[in-house]
Amino acid sequence: MTPFSIAGVQMTVPAMVDNVPAMLHRLDILMARFPWVQMVLFSELAACGPVPQHPVNLPGPEEHMLQSAAHKHGIWLITGSIFEKGADGHLYNTASVINPAGEVIRRYRKMFPFRPYEHDVSAGTEFCVFDVPHVGRFGLSICYDIWFPETTRTLVSMGAEVLLHPVLTGTVDRDVELAIARATAAQFQCYVFDINGLAAGGIGRSAVFDPAGTCLYEAKGMNETIPLEIDLNLVRRQRERGLHNLGQPLKSFRDRSVEFTVYDRHSGVDSYLHHLGPLTMPRREPN
Template sequence: MTPFAIAGMQLHITAVQENLSHMKHQLDLLMLRFPWVQMVMFSELAPFGPLQSNAGSFERTEEVMSGWARHHGIWLLSGSMFEGTLDGKVYNTTSVFNPQGEVVGRHRKLFPFCPYEQDTAPGTEFLVFDVPEVGRFGVSICYDIWFPETTRTLTSMGAEVLLHPVLTGTLDREVEISIARATAAMFQCYVFDINGIGAGGVGRSAVFDPSGAQIHQAAGQEEYIPLEIDLDQVRRQREVGLKGLGQPLKSFRDRAVEFDVYRRDWTQSQYLATLGPLEIPKRGSRAGLNRQGDTSDAQGSGASDALSENDAPSTVGATLKTVGGF
């Protein structure tokens, strides 16, 4: 057995002020009640909420959280924060700290929830890190999990636990939970899918084991989720199969087929070009619907069926951020 204790923090997040003091208070209480916890993770955009205008200093906040990790002697996942760069881009970035308070890695969200997060730049790199004598962990953020290629990459790099902070305040949370469960089974890994509440989401954080079995699902209130997992369960299932049955990672490794869909120049993917622009739907839009043979909307023919920059009210970005959704 290779035990390791991880606690997800489902906390109330506000969009009108910083949440760092609340996060620290709850972390201190968690460690007082459950001193055996070895890793703690917060939800997506927990420190300052979902509005970019409220984001604090990325570097200074890392220094603060570094002190938390060092004080409690724990591995710590920041949830995520907006990170501004010298070239003017803004990323949604999570930081991982070791028990010495050192940053061991940062993950920039690969798939911002476009078109609603069009002002957030996508990252391009994957993050895995090792906990000595325990195992390898991978990180993704919210909408990343909707693209199985992200978890495929992390598990191919050896990840045995997927740490997945989310900010989902929208009605597709039920679907997202199903995706998290399927991800655990398909890639034979633990999945910690941790959401916030308030401006931070609708809660219902969930944890799944490498067979896809649900270990815990929270409700809609603040909750600590301290769980001891066994990394040997991952290794056993990857060797002999899910419940002694399918061995999907080895089947993928030994595949006979190559997937041309990933080639940008693959001519048979032309259908994707007919889907129209990645834009916010317009009120009353009928885009994508064939009306008695008229395929113009299905072809995504016009910008008239989507909000343009000139038509959008100046508050659209801020409003969309407050309703969250990945």
């Protein structure tokens, strides 16, 4: 058994307000109640909400405060994300991975902004995996990324055994997103921590799924802390023997007989997609 304890934090996220002090307060309470927790994951844009009026620079004071908290409690801390003004002048939705020494070891920029709604947010291009020594490898994606299975497939192909997935979903598609998260866990035989916010930060219903697609816990629509101990050996055993000793999708994909020409932008096989029109905001239909 390779146990590891992760807590997701589902909390109120106001718009256009510095929420870092509230995050630090929740973190202090969490660690006082559950001192055995080794990693904490906040929801997407937990630090500032969904309105990108005041993007920050990274590194910066907001990140520094969270680094200090990770060091204080001796935990791995995934900050959810924050709107970042990059050195190139572009706006990004960026999550930081902080180790127990308070060091930022990775920053991940969301690859698939929720366009056309997040039309001002630029897409990141680099995948994020990191190792927890003597435990396993973790992958990070943000919200809409999970709708594109290529993102998770790449992380898993890089060795990720746990998918950390902060989200900000306050819309009617939360049921669909949870179905995708559950299918992702089973399809890629990994744990999925799908952590949503509240108020401007979402409608809650954070959930955790195991590598067989079983829902270990689904929160309601209130402030909740979700501390769970997982077993990385369960991931390894199911990947080796199959989900419930049945399908072995990772090895089947590895040993495939076909290459997918749809990923070649010049193949022409995706010609249908080019007839769908531009990626723009839907407009009111005329009467």
